[in-house]
Amino acid sequence: MSFDEGLAERIREIFQMDRSVSEKKMFGGLAFITRGYMFVGILGDNLMARVGPENYEQALSRFHVRKMDFTGKPMKGYVFVAPPGFEKDSDLYQWVNQCLIFVKSLPPKKPK
Secondary structure, X not given: OOEOHHHHHHHHHHOOOOOOEEEEEEOOEEEEEEOOEEEXXXXXXXXXXEOOXXXXXXXXXXXXXXXXXXXXXXXXXXXXXXXXXXXXXHHHHHHHHHHHHHHHOOOOOOOO
C-alpha cells in the first residue's frame, strides 16, 4: 500500500523547524516519530492518529474518524481520520498537535 505524498508534505511543513521529528516507512505507509514514538502516520489517504487511551472515545465521536484496525483488531488509542476530517490545514494541525502532546506525556523510551 502507498501513502498520500501530499498529506506527507503538509505534515512535514508543520515540523519543518523541529528536528526531533523523523519519519519512517512502516506497514506500507509513512510514520512520523518523536522521542521513539509514532504519533501520526499515513496509510493510503488516511491519517493515523495516536490520540491515547484517554482521548480515544472522544476522537471516535468526531466526524470522519474510525477505529484503527488495519491488523483486523482495533488498536486502542489510535484512530484513522478520513481526508474530509483534515481537509483544512487547521484541522490537520489540531490532529497532529493532539497526538504530539499525548506522545510527549509518555515516559522516555530506553535506547535499543
